[in-house]
Amino acid sequence: MQHVQPPFAGPPMKSHYSDAPAAEPIARHTLAVIVDNEPGVLARIAGLFSGRGYNIESLTVSETEHEKHLSRITIVTTGTAHVIEQIKAQLSRLVPVHRVDDLTVNGDAxxxxxxxxxxxxxxxxxxxxxxxxxxxxxxxxxxxxxxxxxxxxxxxxxxxxxxxxxxxxxxxxxxxxxxxxxxxxxxxx
Amino acid sequence: MSETMTGAEMVVRALQDQGVEHIFGYPGGAVLPIYDALFHQDKVKHVLVRHEQGAVHAAEGYARSSGKVGVVLVTSGPGATNAVTGLTDALMDSIPIVCLTGQVPTHLIGSDAFQEADTVGITRHCTKHNYLVKRIEDLPRIMHEAFYVAANGRPGPVVIDLPKDIQFASGTYARPASNQHKTYRPQVQGDMEKIKAAIALMASAKRPVFYTGGGVVNAGPQAAALLRELVRLTGFPVTSTLMGLGAYPASDPQFLGMLGMHGTYEANLAMHGCDVMINIGARFDDRITGRLDAFSPHSRKIHVDIDPSSINKNVKVDIGIVGDCAHVLEDMVRLWRSTAPQVDKVALKGWWDNIAGWRGRKCLAYRKSSDVIKPQYAIERLYELTKDREVYVTTEVGQHQMWAAQFFKFEEPNRWMTSGGLGTMGYGLPAAIGAQLAHPNALVVDIAGEASILMNMQEMSTALQYRLPVKVFILNNEYMGMVRQWQELLHGGRYSESYSHSLPDFVKLAEAYGGVGIRCDKPDVLDDAIREMIDTPRPVIFDCVVDKAENCFPMIPSGKAHNEMILGDAAEDIGSVIDAKGKMLV
Structure with a gap:
């Protein structure tokens, strides 16, 4: 197909995306999440972690306020400071999530x-x-x-x-x- | 007042109560009761698409051009799975959509029944929220709540999965006093202390730039008006993302053009060299930032976004303000007026001089030709010949999309609809159909590529059926042009599978659908051909045969910084404005 220009002569490019960031220190955080106890809420939370590549070290869930149908989910996760902030923000914006508390930041729980x-x-x-x-x-x-x-x-x-x-x-x-x-x-x- | 009715009737009544005039859908076994309820009324008009992906894109075009929530109705199983690409597109671009999906009866869920799919499972990751209605008592609340969730906070798609037995079940319908979700309350008002700090930082700026995005468009026309006011008050330069085009008028001298991978030289160098960046409703997408560790290294950054998770996600900012763009801009305008800050006029003059130098580079220049139509020329002519009309533009995805963004000048918000985040080929034609339905008397043009358009070509039938005179303007270079361009730059010019073999004759294709086909391959007759297209009151496919080898410049190569752009060979060489390292790349 001769009508196409010759290949680009500049320095080689590796991909369509930028490189992975340099490694940063990883910390362990315990998050308490209050959610509506509705069908699929656990899948939503767990799916957020898998879909965005976050770690779950431990996860417990049970309804804690029966009249209000509220459940408390305790998640132990690891990540860089930036990732932990993202996890909290991403959790907070889910529609059935009422509140996210970082127990590790708030003092030793x-x-x-x-x-x-x-x-x-x-x-x-x-x-x-x-x-x-x-x-x-x-x-x-x-x-x-x-x-x-x-x-x-x-x-x-x-x-x-x-x-x-x-x-x-x-x-x-x-x-x-x-x-x-x-x-x-x-x-x- | 409450009434007894079936679930299917409740669905239609709730749509009526929400003021929905048009829905886009495709019938099937699991939604027949809803189609029957639609048959008995005429307030909600149904638009029959030819593929469920087209239904969602059409609803997106409708929503983006009108500011309303787009509504989709599809059946279970394949109906729902075909809608997934559209839902993901709406999620990535923050478009408010309510998508009703049929589902097998509740007692058959999980049994691998005919046309069963785990719709709430599949769509959990590509919707803002979704519901499976298991009790008729919940249906009225969920129907109205879905509209609230779709439109409030950062907008997005919401799926309601409706098992067939729920559609048949009888229950009590009453319109809830409020649509609101019982707990979901996104923050719209910005933190005043942070807004004050932002104003102080802006007042001290020597090299400021506004970087605006789709959030301004989503926040409504008053947000765009407030942005214009603030930009003019401050005298700062402004650039926009692909999603935000039109929020600030493209013809205004303070506008630097689009930024990012195929943005203008002046916009990207202003971003690189600024000392204060004011991001209003944009999200530091990777197509915008280029290499993150070299992104705008000397600036302090203000970020206004309704989604708290956007702040500090990709780029660490100094002042993060969570709130609706319109509310925050209103506060900013008021504060700027009341404090009347003394800006550093000398520094700002110097900054504008820098910008004038970068503009002198004429980064969008291209080699004109008298025997072959250059794609940039085609867009320029399309713009010139349509600019005095009420015109809405949609696009597919690829080179033609970037040329449209570079060369078509948008003066108003909600006039430009393109698949930004997901980059969905096949978006433009159904989106144009949605936009035309919302604006029956406007000129709606889908700027397309010959490869993209074939992905949802079938929607030509929809355009014909509803007499929607959309114009499909194909920049036909016989290549998946952006793929070919990347193969040229990254893979030694090995054009693996990017040639558009066995193309249909687009003129005959248009005629086969009952539309009008126009072909043009000569620059000297292009204007006449475009006028003929505009004057044709029916759907048109315009096969604009363009230069096959043209690449889309300027361009930030992947993994590079804003000051390492590649310019096209027609740009002015005034080498002094970039350093030696940058020069090697230009």
Missing amino acids: IERELVLVKVVGKGEARVEAMRLAQAFGARTVDATLSSFIFELTGTSDETERFISLMTACGLTEVARTGIAAIGRGAESM
Whole structure:
């Protein structure tokens, strides 16, 4: 097709878009989001995170005010300061979202997670599991001659430590709720 | 007053109560009850499109040219999925649309029933909000709320998915006292402290520039009037995004032309060199900013936007004002008048001198030809021969779109409709149909490319059926021109699949639809051919055969900064205004 000009002679261009930005420090933030408990609201929130490439480390949701049909979603996410600001702005503009609070920015919030741990074993391992559970203040919620189920509530660090110790004592199954969080002090959302 | 009626009747009644005069749609099994309800009344007129994507674009053209909410009615499954491109387009360009989709009966949802698709799932990411109506009691509220959500805050498309059993169900309809959503209240009034700070910053500027966008158009005609007032009060230069063209008159000496990838040299260099940037209703899109880390490096930035997530999204700003452009501009004009700031006249004079130097570059110049029609020339003539009329212009996507933006001068808002954010080929013809329906006596022209127009060609039938005399002005270069241009610049001139093979004869095609076809390939008869098009009171396809090799300049290459533009070879060479590095690229 001779009617077309010769190729451009300048320096080569790589693509239609600008380059990715340089890496910046990543921080972990816990967000509390109050939403209308309507069908699809969780999909909307989760879809926003996947669609815009944000991370979700933990997500918990439950209706907290039944008469008003309001749910509270606690999201633990990671990102650069800029990304965290965008996440909050993007969440805020969703129609069913009433409020977004950054508990990490507002001061150290109470963060708790509940884990259920099933340990199977006999003899010394079983005794050790029991002893460690007591040391952590875990409750024994089920027991058979060869197994225990422990319930522990604590910070993510505590529950992580507990799970890793239990791994050495015959841990076979773990269920975790994800993090629920609330700001300290008299002020409420 | 409440009345008992079926869900389908409620839908139509709610449209009537919203003052909807026209809807764009296509029937199918899952919306038959609504079509039956439409049949029994004549307040809401239905426009039968030929493809559901066309329905949404037509509604967009209608909305953008009239300021009203555009309404679409399509069936379940393929009807809804065909509408997805249009919905995404409306989301990206912030166009208020209410799209009603049929759905299989509630008891069949999830069973892979005939023509079932998870419409709310599919459209969740391409709508501002969407609803699946599961109870007839919710229907009146949702119908009215959808109009509120679509039009308030940053406008956007809203889908209401209507299962067929809900359309048949009987319930009580009463028009709600208010359309408002129970909690969704976008902030329209700007923070006064920030507006004061913005005015102070503007007053101290030595090299200021207004950078305005589609938000000004969306905020209504009074926002455009206030922008004009503020720009004239301050004496600052103003540039506009593709979406914002017409908010400020293109013929005004303070207007620098469009900015961005194919914007003018003076607009982009003003953006690069300014010390205070005042962004009103634009969103720092990547086609505007070029290389982000080199974007306007010496400026302090003010950003007015109704969407808080737009502020600091791509570019960090110094003063971010969340609010409706009209409200914030009103405050700015009032404050500027009452404080009557002493601007640095000497510095501003020097800044305008710089701008005059950049303008001297004549960045839009092109080599004229007497035997082949240059596409730029075609747009220039189209503009000259139509400028005294009430004219609405839509476009498809590609080189012709950029030439239209560069060479057609828009003096008023809502006259220019183009797919900016999504870049949807096939947008222009259905959008023109929507605009013509809203303005029956105006001249509506779809500036098209020969490749784009084929994507929604079928809508010619719609134009004929409703006697909408839209003009399709095709710049036919037998290439997907922008793809070809990029292949030239990026891929060594290997024109992979960008040649428009096996094109139809557009004149015969127009006649086959019942319209009028005109072909022109000589510059000396172009004016007469364009006049013939204008004077034809029927739909016209104008096949304007243009130079196949022409590229669209100026251009900021990808990953480059505003001061690294490439100019066309006809531009004036006055090398001193750019540095050595920039010169290498020019």
